[in-house]
Amino acid sequence: MNFCSQCAHPLVFQIPHGDDRPRYLCEACGAIHYQNPRIIAGTLPVWQDQVLLCKRAIHPRLGYWTLPAGFMENGETLREAAARETWEEAHAKVEVGEIYTLTSIPHINQVQILYLANLSAPEYSAGPESLEVELFREEQIPWNELAFPTIRNALRFYFADRRQGHFPLRHVDFDRS
């Protein structure tokens, strides 16, 4: 961040009076431009014994498989964000269930929340951010071609929990490295 979004003056990066960490400050108008973690919402969409994955058409990790998820927008609920991302990336309608994985990723300032979801029908297709969308049985999951560690975790949890028949909330804190 280089310039003030309120008055266009160049910003400095300093600890404001009474604060404990540096912020982007505007010395012209006094605005403090706080930056806070962003929320990624998505689903783990299930149809019978299969899970829906999307092959990414965008960077980062273009060509790798992921679960539908993306940045929450202002004015929507977390559940709406998860369903919207599933529609946008996979053109799939889902019944959004319980929150399943909650992951803090402090080194990139994100919190990722994935819901368990059921496909309303085995109907889906690639949205603009996906190259392909497919249903996978456990033995078909492309474990070496998954886009992110959070996705690998969610799928590992899911198939292990499915054998147990219950799906406790999986709350993971990633290391800061």
Ligand SMILES: [Zn+2]
């Ligand atoms: Zn300013």
